[in-house]
Amino acid sequence: MILGRLAYPLRMGVLIGAVLASGCSVRSIMVRTAAPLITHGIPAFYEEPDPVLGAQAMPSQLKLLEVLLRNDPKNRRLLAALAEGYTGYSFLFIEDEFPDRAAKLYQRAAGFGKRLLRPGDDFTAWLAKTGKRDVAGLYWTASALAGWANLDLSNPEALAAIPRAEKMMLRVLELDPGFQYGGADVFFGVLNSARPVIAGGDPKKGQEHFKRALAYSDGKFLPAKLLYMQYYTVTVMDEDLFRKLHDEIVGADPDALVEMRLANEVAKLKAKRLMEQIDDLL
Structure with a gap:
């Protein structure tokens, strides 16, 4: 954003x-x-x-x-703002209605993130040397790569980026788990909930990640709650929790987290659209 x-x-x-x-x-x-x-x-x-x-x-x-x-x-401030901006814009406003366009924007965001981070040829060695100053770049680049892959499943290049995105998010968990209101935990909540069990998915572990993320904002950062609703409850077919999370999101106090007002207002709109699809989802 x-x-x-x-x-x-x-x-x-x-x-x-x-x-x-x-x-x-x-x-x-x-x-x-x-x-x-x-x-x-x-x-x-x-x-x-x-x-x-x-x-x-x-x-x-x-x-x-x-x-x-x-x-x-090579301006780091601008590269960081663009990686964050295109990722946020795609998630908040584009991917639901125009997934193909959003995939390209996520890819663009990841490109800015890579230019910011400048990973070396030895990815593992480079990642081990990253520090707290790299957390934002790691987080937004990994988020963009995951968003791209999620919307471009037929693209081998996009799918091949997922393992690196996971490793970058694990590094975020190590360096600053509270960044973006537990954003790395949200990432792994989605991943474990959406990924088939046969491919390594674990909905129970996904729920644990979502709960840990929500604790960072006392449940006030609504995008985390929205993704909990969208991925975990649908995977385990928990209609009661689906409805509960929906009601909490749309009924949330708009002034509870003023610094994230825009993301929270968009989350409310997305939650309402999910509720309209409940018969197809559950």
Whole structure:
């Protein structure tokens, strides 16, 4: 997810005009000056209460970041924001209605994440050397790879990325298990619930991961609860829990986690759509 205040597009548009008219070194300096301003605006975007406004605002902001990155290709702030932004945009607004498009956007997000992380030829050795400064990159890159594979099951390249995504998320669990409200636990909750038992899936273990993730926000981060509803309850055919989680999501206090207001409002909409499909799912 991305940017912040609605005044930014105008300000950044003026900045970009100046940047493109400048020399290479000047462009890099100006982009590096602008990048912190942009990333500091991210919380304001997360707090947006209107999903429609959020969905309309994100594409232009993402393209703005790409324009800035073109002038400073190794800028870590911009690469991190783009990996997170395209992953969040795909999950929140695109994948349910346009899965093919979402798969491509997840792939793009993973590309930015790889540029940020720069894994070496020896993936295992590189991963062992990652530290807390790499947690965000690991998390969003792994999330993007998993999202891509989930929506592009006929693509061998996408499926081949899953083992690396798992290893990166395990590293997140080691370094910072509470990152993104237990996001790594949500990842393994989905994986263990959705994967067939014969292929290594374990719904019971998946539920344990979901419960651990929800504890980080006291159940207030609704996307985690939504995925619990969407994957675990459907796999084990638990209609009572499905309905319980639905009611908790749609009835949640919108001000309970203001810093994640947009994601929570979208989760409510998604939960309602899942309930409309209950006869097909359970």
